[in-house]
Amino acid sequence: MSKFFRIVALLLVVCAMLALAFTGYEGKVSINEENTDVASKESSTDDDGKVGSTPDGKEPVEIVYTCWGNAAEKKSTEEVLKKFQEKYPWIKVKPIIIPNGQYDRKITTMVAAGEQLDLSQLESASIAYPLAEQGKLMNLKEVAVNDTEMPLSSFVPTGLYYLDKDTIIGVGTGMEVFNIFYNKDLFAEAGVETPPTDPEKAWTWDQFVETAKKLTIDKEGRNALNPEFDEKSIVQYGLNIPKWWGVWGNFIYSNGGDYITEDGQFGLSKPEATEALQKIADLIHVHHVSPAPTAEKGLPGTDIALQTKKIAMAVDGQWVHLALDSAKTNFGSGVLPKLKELKTQAVTGMLSIFKGSASPEACWQLIKYLNDPAQDLTLYRNGNLMPVAIPWLTEQDKLDQWTKGLTSRPDGYVEGIVGMLLNYSVPTPTGTVKNFSRIIDVVNAALDKVWLGQQSAADAMKEAEAKVKPLIQSRRERGNVNGDN
Incomplete structure (x- = not known):
């Protein structure tokens, strides 16, 4: 595996790594158990076995979420998705966690077989853009256009992946620049x-x-x-x-x-x-x-x-x-x-919604959840990630929560690293070439x-x-x- 691919792989497991903050699990998990149902149990069922609406009035939906990671990341991903479903009981998430070296091949096979795919982590150059050019990925503007909680405009511009000037096929999962x-x-x-x-x-x-x-x-x-x-x-x-x-x-x-x-x-x-x-x-x-x-x-x-x-x-x-x-x-x-x-250069992994998804709204809710430091700050405070949401990079009260008084964030970090991202960064060439x-x-x-x-x-x-x-x-x-x- 090339150094480039290893670094991109590190970025693409960000969402799974975020989940580590939610669990202290240290046991062994088989990475061959790819399909794991961690659905919450809030959905009601009537006497005929039909699934009814949830307490908040939303009709229940199921989405397939794919990401990659090792055994520990598999378990922790399940834990964070469980918490997500507690917050959004109308969304049932079926995670498929795939070992790193098998990821592109597995996704390609699933697409060819017509299997359900809703939301996926994707590496931009090797698989995301080829899929987008085949018409497989959704324009995120279609699902996020009316969002006021975390609109696309709240993401760092260099963390958005464009297919063309009118089509955004992915959003970042934690920003990285060089220094x-x-x-x-x-x-x-x-x-x-x-x-x-x-x-x-x-x-x-x-x-x-x-x-x-x-x-x-x-x-x-x-x-x-x-x-x-x-x-x-x-x-x-x-x-x-x-x-x-x-x-x-x-x-x-x-x-x-x-x-x-x-x-x-x-x-x-x-x-x-x-x-x-x-x-x-x-x-x-x-x-x-x-x-x-x-x-x-x-x-x-x-x-x-x-x-x-x-x-x-x-x-x-x-x-x-x-x-x-x-x-x-x-x-x-x-x-x-x-x-x-x-x-x-600004580099980041990306999250994309498949055009065939029957529940793009639910997918967008999960994208926002995984990109919201308010859900857990551990991987931001320990030095691993920078947020992709602009408010967490510009508003002092939010900046202080993941940068102030930490040995992982040396003197001048906000000025020199966050400032570089906001004012001097260019998009990764994987998304422009x-x-x-x-x-x-x-x-x-x-x-x-x-x-x-x-x-x-x-x-x-x-x-x-x-x-x-x-x-x-x-x-x-x-x-x-x-x-x-």
Whole structure:
């Protein structure tokens, strides 16, 4: 499984993870028991066995909800759905929890067989957009247009997935952006200024590189600014930038580039993109502040690498706050450096309603429930998630509930991370570039030589262009929630 797919998989289990807050269950559950009926018992039955209306006057409905997860997540998902049904006794939810590696195949099989599907977690590039293009997914504007409790306009714009400017096929399940994480102790020992949290004071690329040099140390204790520094005996890297599009894509946008240009050309072969890619490669082979691919494979994840002082800084996703805090790392986070302008990609899993559902209203109620931090704040307070609902990102009383006085949310978090999401984020390319999965596979293969220092970014992307051109299907238009453009 690719690093991209693993990260997306992490995002897509958000709804199941949310349920962990509702239960202390620690037992064993068979993941083969996919169909589980956790219907509430509030619906009344008359003497003829017919299901009657619920106390609130709603006619009972049943919806099938699919998500993926492991055995523990299966049980906790059932628990949160039980609580949901206690609140909405007219809705019976039939959950199907599918192991991660089998998910797309199972959904595809169910669709082909005409089995009931109402609400599903979906990964945008690999399955959601192919299904939408087959006409299988509902335009959420149709079900949410009159909602005053949580209208589509209350969701972060970059958390909405558009099929075209008038059609929204999915909403996010917890927002994520990218930023710099660092070990505070290493910065203090070196007497180096920490990354800014104010987006208006973001480092330039040169300041970023200079700081990384001060924090890259060889076995003799010399940093990368020392003329006698030995790049072959590095014991502490100043920086690590993982080599997947979720990370390096931020700097493509920051330099004014794109994956696919507005006129449908291969954007990664343009100077704005190749310059950004080359700068990242130069961190390895010119500045010697970041590990080569072979050395990077030997590093643990960002949380352990920072905790054990293998690296001083890392560019990674917002979700790393949870792991760093759990490891009791003395860490901080700051905004990304900028090239031409400050940008970050916003990524999130998505929830979609199938067009064939007989109960889209019930599905929408469940979407809102799973995206409402008021139901439980645990996974927001522990550093894992950011809300997708704007009020929870902008209203001080709500912000304080999941950010204030917490080690999982270091100083400057609201300004530097929430602020980046609201003011400097761009939608994930999986939702804006048609045929993204196939295109990025070609790009990643070409970039291997760049990260190894065997080819320039410009030459590699020029060679990739010939293979990518037949795959390009233009960009997706994004409208607004009211359909006014």
